[in-house]
Amino acid sequence: MNAAPADQIRLLDLQAIDSKLDQLAHRRRSLPEHAEIDRATADHTALKDLVVAAQAQLGDTEREQTKAEQDVEQVRARSARNQQRLDSGTGSPRDLENLQHENESLAKRQSDLEDVVLEVMERLDSAQTRVTELTARLDHSTVVLTEAEGRRDAAFAEIDAEAEKVRRDREAVAQVIPADLLKLYTRLREQQGGVGAARLFQRRCEGCRVEFAAADLNAIKAEAADAVVRCENCGRILVRTSESGI
Structure with missing residues (x-):
């Protein structure tokens, strides 16, 4: 392949621009906010x-408390009805005696149930406290995540704006390079x-940073000025300039 020396030198300008675009893409992928967002997202999800x-435990405990209080109320109501009958003296002595024994049992049952209510209330208080604390931590994690995403998006906007300008520069350079030379360069870059x-x-x-032997340099020097020379070591297009030392 042949190409004017000026077009070959333009490849170096194009390569510099492409390397800049690669650096910007790498910078975009490597923002420290990515790791921060990953951590914040994991924390947020866990919370x-x-x-x-x-909240599920709190709901269960609230229902347990309601049931325990209903049990106490049922025992109280039954005990109150029995007491009314005892106070009225309605019934046979045996029936009244049985009511008295039942009320004594109900009093013990009520005391046990009230202890259950107190125990459930303590667990309910702990459950409510845990929901409050975890919700506050979740709210904080939301702020942390949102702020990290904001910093990432701001960095994206800055990088993307710079990349857009560099791409316009690339178009200006690429459009004056012969199509076949540009195609070869693109394939080799991939x-x-x-590079x-x-x-x-x-x-x-x-x-590839390889230094050529004198014989290889002489062979390159012997090539026509418009010959597209390839590095024998890495295969890249080797662009000759006034600083090539040949």
């Missing part, structure tokens, strides 16, 4: 699960880790 579990063209600078390929 959401804890809040849901705590194959060679982002498709490298300068021959003082006997060395700046793509």
Whole structure:
């Protein structure tokens, strides 16, 4: 392949621009906010699960308290009815005696149930406190996550604006490079880790950093000025300039 020396030198300008775009893309991918957001998201998700579990436990405990209070009320009501009959003296002596014994049992039952109510109330208080604490932590984690996402988005906007300007510069350079030379450069760039063209600078390929022997330099020097030379070591387009040392 042949291409005017000026077009080959333009490849170095294009390579510099493409390397800049690669750096910007890497910078975008490597923002410290990404790791911060990952951590904050994991914390937020874990806290959401804890809040849901705590709220479920609180609901269960509230229902348990309602049931325990209803049990106490039922015993109180039955004891009150029995007491009314005892006070009225209605019934046979045996019936009244049985009512008296039942009320004594109900008094013991009521005392036990009231102890249950107190125990459930203590657990309910703890459950409510846990929901409050976890909800506050969840709210804080939401703020942390939102702030991290805001910093990431601001960094994205800055990087993307710079990348857009660099892409416009690239278009201006790429459109004056012959299509076949540009196609070769693009293919080699994809194959060679982002570098498709490298300068021959003082006997060395700046793509792979290999220094050429004198015989190899003489062979390169013998090539026509418009010949597209490739580095025998890395295969990249080797662009000759006044600083090539040949």
